[in-house]
Amino acid sequence: MTQLLWNGLFVGSFYALVALGYTMVYGIIRLLNFAHGDLYMLGAFVGFGVLSVAGGLATGLGFVALLIVMVIAMLVTGTAGLVLERVAYRPLRGAPRLSVLITAVGASFALEYGMRLAAGPNPEVYPVRLAGDPVNLLGARITVQQASLILIAILLMAGLQWLVMGTETGRAMRAISQDPTAALYMGINVDAVIARTFFIGSALAGAAGVMAGGYYGKIDFLMGFIIGLKAFTAAVIGGIGNIKGAMLGGLALGLLESFGTAWVGGQWRDVFAFGFLIVFLTLRPTGILGERVTERV
């Protein structure tokens, strides 16, 4: 029971990290960034690359080393997100939604098959399995690395919450999300703030990618597809565009999958996730914390 809770929290925390980027980008420019899951894949591969090069450290990987790997992965995916925004999305700002959506799908393919060219079509085995020595905590067996990763995820989410609610940049993000033109009248460099949003959201996805690599042990160039859909599910459950909602939605989805599959079997995992989305949207179309759409000025 406690084990299921832990697994759910662990998986849920990286769903939440990916969902956050999804929801931030949607919140600020109303774009469903279909390539977002592929940035998570990129993060997993960058983490893989760093760990392979650094080698040796494999099992005895401490908190600090893990943190460094994550920071590198986050910087790379964050930069990739910046490039994506600049090259693919900014030129289309103000274009019909369908054009932007198609571009996003194209960007997703470009990342997936670009990685296939770079790293090959076969899955890679992650050099660190977060195995370590499991500690017994309230009846659940967890490793120090797993606990560290959850801690990092929590810190990242707390940091993001602080950034959005307590800093000038966060205030600018919220202003742009409500009324981009009025934000211009405030002297906000809207392009720069949107770019920053992409960087942060993509970096969070990269962090989740490293976590997932360590947790599942295997990565491949298409791993971003399903997680992209799930993060989208989590973001929608939480109320798309809503930061706290994405965190809640991610955790809820992780727990749901963990308990759901324990009761009815692993092959039902994805059925669970998406079935839940459909039921949920029927009952509460705006998500847990979603605002009424009419509230836009």
Next chain:
Amino acid sequence: MSDAAGRWALEIDGLDVHYGRVHALRGLTLTVGEGEIIALLGNNGAGKTSTLATVSGVVRSTGGTVRAFGRDITKAKPWEIVGAGLVHVPEGRRIFSRLTVHENLQLGGYLVSDKTVVSRRIDEVYTLLPRLAERRNQHGGNLSGGEQQMLAVGRALVAKPKLLMLDEPSMGLAPLVVAQIMKLIRQINADGTSVLLVEQNARAALKIAHRAYVVENGVITLQGPARELARDSRVVEAYLGA
């Protein structure tokens, strides 16, 4: 008015604006001298908002030039224009309805890097407009129309504008509130800020303006000292009612 060196807060010269095939401004020319209140009057669709939005860099001109305090800002970015001291209180107030009153005011000081200066200016705004202080933690969207207009003006003041541009600040407000807003604008002007005031409420605007312009179909058709325009039969007929 402009001082000995001929300093203008704003010089708009032959401004053209197109929206697709709509030719909204057709060689519009006007000036605001430092320390002046200039009223820009006109009916619906005349081109008042287009003029302000173009000065602010939010709408791109297709011809003509805009100079502010001697500097060409025709092609400047909106944030550069705010940085140069031109602050725009937009039509319909555009309060961030899901941000608090205080956060709205903080955004007014977005470009001011010294945040202690920003909080000092916010305190000044609270002193000037005590209603805002009482509602500082409420969402902007919960304020009344008049309070929202006060907030929009207060937010602009936090940027410490050298030229304040207001787009129909009296829109939708009761006469008493309109009078308060006009008094506030006069006070801001007395403190040294140049003002470009766009209004359909010609009566209220002409009362506080030094000079005024009338725009029709994207071009200035009448101009002169506010007192003279207020007596001009064409203005009286078209804008002051009989």
